[in-house]
C-alpha cells in the first residue's frame with residue numbers, strides 16, 4: 001500500500017524499472033517495420049513459421065501454469081488461464097491458415113537457435129519447484145509483449161500493409177488487451193501474497209522473457 005491506501009502494483013513498478021528493455025521488446029525494428037510498412041516479407045514468413053513452432057511449445061507451458069494454478073488453495077484464476085489454454089487451439093489453426101496464404105511449409109521448418117533457447121526456458125516450468133507466482137508472471141509478460149507490439153502496429157498513423165492487419169489484430173485487439181490486464185491483476189495479486197524469494201525469481205523471469213522476446217524478433221529479422 002502507498003500512503004493513500006492504494007495498493008501499488010509490482011508489475012507496474014517492474015515495467016518502470018526495466019523500461020528500456022521493455023521498449024526494446026515492444027518497439028523492436030521488426031514490428032516497427034510492420035507498422036511503417038517497410039517489413040521484409042521473407043522476414044515476416046520466417047517469423048510466422050518460427051512462431052508456429054513457438055506456440056506449439058507454449059501450449060505445454062500454459063498447461064503447466066494451469067496445473068500450478070489448480071494446486072493453489074484459492075484457484076479463482078483458473079477460468080482465465082483455462083481460457084488461455086483453449087484459445088491456443090484456435091491460434092494453431094490460425095497459423096496453419098496463414099501459412100497456406102503465405103505459401104510457407106510449416107512441416108519443413110526447423111526451429112532456429114533463439115527459438116530453441118525460448119523452448120528450453122518454457123520447458124523448465126514443468127518443474128514442480130517453480131512456483132505459481134513465477135509461472136503466471138512469465139505467462140503474463142509473454143502475452144503482454146505481443147499485445148503491446150502488435151497494438152502499436154494498428155494504432156493511429158500506421159502504414160501496416162493490409163495483408164498483415166489480421167496478424168496485428170490477433171494480438172493487438174481490445175479483447176486481447178483486456179485478457180492481458182486480467183492476467184496482470186492475477187500476477188499482482190499472486191505476488192502480493194508470495195514470499196520475497198519468489199518475487200525476486202518472478203522479476204528475473206520477467207527480465208528473461210524480455211531478453212528472449214528481443215532475441216525472437218532478431219531471429220525473425222535476420223535468421224540467427
Ligand SMILES: Cc1ncc(CN)c(N)n1
Pocket residue numbers: 051054055058142143145146213216
Ligand atoms: C515469441 C512469442 N511470444 C509471445 C507470443 C504470444 N502468445 C507468441 N505467439 N510468440
